[in-house]
Amino acid sequence: xxxxxxxxxxxxxxxxxxxxxxxxxxxxxxxxxxxxxxxxxxxxxxxxxxxxxxxxxxxxxxxxxxxxxxxxxxxxxxxxxxxxxxxxxxxxxxxxxxxxxxxxxxxxxxxxxxxxxxxxxx
Amino acid sequence: xxxxxxxxxxxxxxxxxxxxxxxxxxxxxxxxxxxxxxxxxxxxxxxxxxxxxxxxxxxxxxxxxxxxxxxxxxxxxxxxxxxxxxxxxxxxxxxxxxxxxxxxxxxxxxxxxxxxxxxxxxxxxxxxxxxxxxxxxxxxxxxxxxxxxxxxxxxxxxxxxxxxxxxxxxxxxxxxxxxxxxxxxxxxxxxxxxxxxxxxxxxxxxxxxxxxxxxxxxxxxxxxxxxxxxxxxxxxxxxxxxxxxxxxxxxxxxxxxxxxxxxxxxxxxxxxxxxxxxxxxxxxxxxxxxxxxxxxxxxxxxxxxxxxxxxxxxxxxxxxxxxxxxxxxxxxxxxxxxxxxxxxxxxxxxxxxxxxxxxxxxxxxxxxxxxxxxx
Numbered sequence: 001x002x003x004x005x006x007x008x009x010x011x012x013x014x015x016x017x018x019x020x021x022x023x024x025x026x027x028x029x030x031x032x033x034x035x036x037x038x039x040x041x042x043x044x045x046x047x048x049x050x051x052x053x054x055x056x057x058x059x060x061x062x063x064x065x066x067x068x069x070x071x072x073x074x075x076x077x078x079x080x081x082x083x084x085x086x087x088x089x090x091x092x093x094x095x096x097x098x099x100x101x102x103x104x105x106x107x108x109x110x111x112x113x114x115x116x117x118x119x120x121x122x
Numbered sequence: 123x124x125x126x127x128x129x130x131x132x133x134x135x136x137x138x139x140x141x142x143x144x145x146x147x148x149x150x151x152x153x154x155x156x157x158x159x160x161x162x163x164x165x166x167x168x169x170x171x172x173x174x175x176x177x178x179x180x181x182x183x184x185x186x187x188x189x190x191x192x193x194x195x196x197x198x199x200x201x202x203x204x205x206x207x208x209x210x211x212x213x214x215x216x217x218x219x220x221x222x223x224x225x226x227x228x229x230x231x232x233x234x235x236x237x238x239x240x241x242x243x244x245x246x247x248x249x250x251x252x253x254x255x256x257x258x259x260x261x262x263x264x265x266x267x268x269x270x271x272x273x274x275x276x277x278x279x280x281x282x283x284x285x286x287x288x289x290x291x292x293x294x295x296x297x298x299x300x301x302x303x304x305x306x307x308x309x310x311x312x313x314x315x316x317x318x319x320x321x322x323x324x325x326x327x328x329x330x331x332x333x334x335x336x337x338x339x340x341x342x343x344x345x346x347x348x349x350x351x352x353x354x355x356x357x358x359x360x361x362x363x364x365x366x367x368x369x370x371x372x373x374x375x376x377x378x379x380x381x382x383x384x385x386x387x388x389x390x391x392x393x394x395x396x397x398x399x400x401x402x403x404x405x406x407x408x409x410x411x412x413x414x415x416x417x418x419x420x421x422x423x424x425x426x427x428x429x430x431x432x433x434x435x436x437x438x439x440x441x442x443x444x445x446x447x448x449x450x451x452x453x454x455x456x457x458x459x460x461x462x463x464x465x466x467x468x469x470x471x472x473x474x475x476x477x478x479x480x481x482x483x484x485x486x487x488x489x490x491x492x493x494x495x496x497x
Contacts (some may be wrong), residue, residue: 004130005238006215009137013214014142017207017381024377038195040267041372043124059279062468066282070346073289076483077245079437080296083487087494096491102486110476119472121465 072106083120129231132239140218140237148387149179156455161432162457189376195267197373201264206374206381209257213388215250219243220395221305223405223438224412227430234305235405235434243304244296248289251351251392256283257385258353258370265373273369276359276464283471284350284357290479294486295400298336307333308404312411319493330408334401339482341401343475345448348393350471352386354452356459361469394448395441402444405437412437 079099086095113119153168153176160167168175172220193202218237226233240246255278262274311332316325334341350357361369371382398404407415415436419429462470 002238005133005137005218009141009214009237010135010211010337011217012138013141013210014207017210020377020381021203021207024187025191027187028376029188030190033192037192038263040194040196041269041367053271055272055275059275062279062283066286069286070289072281073286073293076290077296077302078448080293081300081302083297083490084300084494087491092491092494093203096487099487100484103480107480110472110480114473119468121468 058121065113065118068109069106072102072109075102134234136233137218137237140222140476141214144214144217144388144391145384147391148384149183151387151390151449151453152182152383153179154450155456158450158453159457162454173253183380186377186380191376192472194373195474196266198264198266201260202373203378205257205261205264206378206385208260209367209385210388211381212253212374214248215383216247216291216392217388217395219247219304220392220399221308221404222441223434224415225305226434235438239303239305240359242302244292244302247392247396248285251389252281252285254351254385254389261382262370265370268371269367270370270372273361273366273372276366277353277465280350280357280359280467281353282473283468284347287343287471287475287479288347288351290476290483291340291347292400293479293483294337294340295333297486297490298333304399305403308399308406309412311403311404313414314409320495330403330406332401332403337401337482337486339478340486341397343479343482344400345397347471347475348397349452349455350467352389352393354386355456356469358461359464378451390449390452391445394445394452397448398441398444405441407436420432
């Protein structure tokens with residue numbers, strides 16, 4: 001049962017990490033703080049806060065497109081594992097044609113995405 | 123995890139050992155990277171502390187440990203401290219699922235030389251490696267710094283973009299071996315090259331039966347995509363020093379920084395391990411099968427247990443060598459190629475590698491279909 005192992009090592013690593021942080025806190029040097037030291041890192045000018053930072057909407061678009069394409073790729077996995085078995089069972093041609101239609105849709109989607117300039121960074 | 127208390131204990135110890143192996147490899151890799159970069163750039167690198175600068179690792183660890191513990195005022199405390207701890211998890215979970223040697227048969231027990239043998243190994247490893255994007259986002263958002271935030275966004279967009287090419291490039295490999303299980307893939311790559319084509323068996327004696335000879339394009343695409351996945355040069359836009367100071371770990375220092383390092387090197391080790399497993403026959407010694415190696419050792423020692431242990435050890439050493447070769451290529455590339463520009467990086471991922479990976483998938487499907495019939 002590998003799930004027990006996964007949970008065990010996750011907890012072990014998390015505890016290990018927390019201990020490392022605690023060790024760093026124990027052995028760390030001087031504790032001296034002032035307003036400048038606590039400010040966000042900048043090159044001398046007053047630091048910009050998180051809420052003032054504007055980021056490109058392209059990142060959001062990339063994430064949406066990723067979800068679509070990643071799910072399509074995940075659908076190919078079970079097909080790929082059983083492709084040889086399907087050929088042995090005599091339905092290889094059917095499996096191949098079905099997947100080629102699916103990939104054609106995939107290619108159409110990718111082509112559309114490139115054509116509509118969804119991937120242009122400026 | 124096992125059927126009785128003894129097996130469960132051994133499996134737990136094994137998991138801890140795999141983790142410690144990964145953590146212990148980091149200082150050696152850092153040393154190798156610094157010495158290697160010195161060698162490539164015609165300078166010395168660290169050579170003062172101990173023989174060949176090897177004690178530099180210890181000095182670094184002490185320095186990391188005694189750095190002041192500090193978090194900026196704008197930081198979200200929970201995310202800021204949780205991120206380095208979580209950075210360890212994806213690499214460890216992935217590395218523990220890779221077989222490091224042939225299974226050790228000891229009496230009635232069979233111990234796999236890997237953390238845990240998961241049936242859907244590839245899907246599991248791809249799943250847990252993409253958790254690294256969360257770590258980076260947590261660090262970037264939690265730091266409360268614009269450079270950290272921008273670096274994190276860039277890194278996560280880059281990671282998910284290259285995950286498409288990464289996931290698609292191994293469809294051909296899965297098709298060829300017909301399994302998700304890494305141990306079965308390695309078993310299929312034993313001995314010298316032989317395969318079925320048009321109803322005949324074709325065999326050569328001068329090539330090992332490795333995946334790279336069947337799927338060369340997939341190997342190139344997969345290896346390139348893993349560079350982007352683990353945020354290494356030439357794809358380390360996340361920490362482009364010229365524009366982003368240090369990216370998502372701008373505000374980190376001391377031991378927290380070290381944990382990020384372990385995470386990054388862990389990612390590299392998973393990538394190298396997968397590369398060896400998919401394309402270079404995993405732990406197999408070239409041109410031989412596990413059975414042949416076992417019989418060879420059986421000629422030296424009497425007991426079957428000892429022969430099995432020696433076989434596992436030989437395979438483990440072989441795997442370490444293959445892992446080391448790929449880790450060295452990671453370091454070599456870092457100090458050879460310059461960094462990409464961000465739009466070039468995205469174009470490469472979406473418009474070049476994804477179509478090539480698709481072409482590889484289609485071609486593999488057609489060829490596998492064609493050669494499996496005698497027409």
